[in-house]
Amino acid sequence: MASFWNILEYSCYLILLFFMIPIEIKKDENLNEFLNYIRDFNKSYTDKNTFKLRFDTFKESLKTIEKLNENKTNLSASYGLNVFSDFFPYDVQFAAKTSMKMFKVDHHSGPLPNKVDWRTKDVITRVKSQDDCGSCWAFSVIETMESMNAIKNKELKELSVQQSVDCSSENRGCNGGDICSLAHWLLSNQVPVVLEEEYPYNARFQMCRELNKSGIYLSKYSCGSLVGAEDVILNYLAFKGPLAVALNIHTWQYYVGGTIQFHCSSNVNSMIHSAQIVGYDLTAAVPYYIVRNSWGHDYGDSGYVYIAYGKNMCGIANEVLALDV
Numbered sequence: 001m002a003s004f005w006n007i008l009e010y011s012c013y014l015i016l017l018f019f020m021i022p023i024e025i026k027k028d029e030n031l032n033e034f035l036n037y038i039r040d041f042n043k044s045y046t047d048k049n050t051f052k053l054r055f056d057t058f059k060e061s062l063k064t065i066e067k068l069n070e071n072k073t074n075l076s077a078s079y080g081l082n083v084f085s086d087f088f089p090y091d092v093q094f095a096a097k098t099s100m101k102m103f104k105v106d107h108h109s110g111p112l113p114n115k116v117d118w119r120t121k122d123v124i125t126r127v128k129s130q131d132d133c134g135s136c137w138a139f140s141v142i143e144t145m146e147s148m149n150a151i152k153n154k155e156l157k158e159l160s161v162q163q164s165v166d167c168s169s170e171n172r173g174c175n176g177g178d179i180c181s182l183a184h185w186l187l188s189n190q191v192p193v194v195l196e197e198e199y200p201y202n203a204r205f206q207m208c209r210e211l212n213k214s215g216i217y218l219s220k221y222s223c224g225s226l227v228g229a230e231d232v233i234l235n236y237l238a239f240k241g242p243l244a245v246a247l248n249i250h251t252w253q254y255y256v257g258g259t260i261q262f263h264c265s266s267n268v269n270s271m272i273h274s275a276q277i278v279g280y281d282l283t284a285a286v287p288y289y290i291v292r293n294s295w296g297h298d299y300g301d302s303g304y305v306y307i308a309y310g311k312n313m314c315g316i317a318n319e320v321l322a323l324d325v
Contacts, residue, residue: 034058054086061085065254075286077258084253105322108239116238117279123150125158127303129296131203137177138164139294140244140274147242149216149325160199166208173205179244179274179321180223187218221323242278246319249273259288261308266315
């Protein structure tokens with residue numbers, strides 16, 4: 001049942017509709033759906049111009065969702081309304097120069113498991129949200145350090161993302177960054193990554209703090225392309241641990257579940273996001289990677305996205321980072 005305050009907020013939007021929003025909006029067939037969306041996703045806008053702008057964006061999202069769901073089958077990803085449906089499409093490119101080299105890690109020769117999910121092994125921290133800050137590059141790398149530290153030392157700790165946002169000289173804070181560049185900065189400067197509680201995330205760029213030398217250190221890394229060699233990704237996930245990757249996510253803001261196997265380019269020039277691969281499933285009708293995003297628990301499948309294996313879908317093999325602590 002809706003709370004008093006939710007009903008009051010909804011009523012305020014109705015007042016805004018009839019007394020402040022131009023007459024052409026009142027007649028729009030999508031308006032009731034937008035008002036329901038505002039209520040369901042607990043949205044609020046500061047003025048009538050913002051309301052109209054978000055409404056126009058919402059209508060474009062409806063068109064895009066309908067197109068993405070054309071010819072959908074039970075095996076396809078589902079696209080629909082979510083917390084990002086009143087947002088403009090994500091169009092911020094990475095601002096940092098990449099430090100990719102030849103990807104080189106030890107290859108395990110044993111039989112490959114059909115399924116791997118590091119979430120079941122107590123080495124994956126909770127899903128977080130980067131909020132209104134282009135810090136995905138920091139989240140994916142620091143989350144992978146958390147996982148590798150838990151695998152090695154049997155202790156799961158939340159590490160500071162904000163530290164890299166503020167301090168990494170090879171990236172640009174909330175304006176973008178690159179996973180390989182962050183790994184290079186962490187290793188070459190022997191940066192101790194401190195705990196989240198010591199340097200908490202606040203989704204904005206600020207002056208780098210002076211810290212002591214106590215923390216988790218990156219000991220080595222490999223970062224490069226594995227296009228045409230996704231079996232190497234599986235082998236690493238099975239026998240070593242999670243990985244950080246760069247991705248193309250131009251349709252992700254409409255994703256609500258299922259396995260992405262179409263509508264997601266592998267073009268290396270479209271890589272605008274980073275995330276962490278935490279497992280895979282080869283027994284599914286469409287084999288897939290399990291990818292942890294940094295858009296909060298309410299996004300996708302409790303914060304996770306499933307991406308088809310073997311097709312370099314979303315450019316998942318274009319830039320892959322493996323690391324040790």
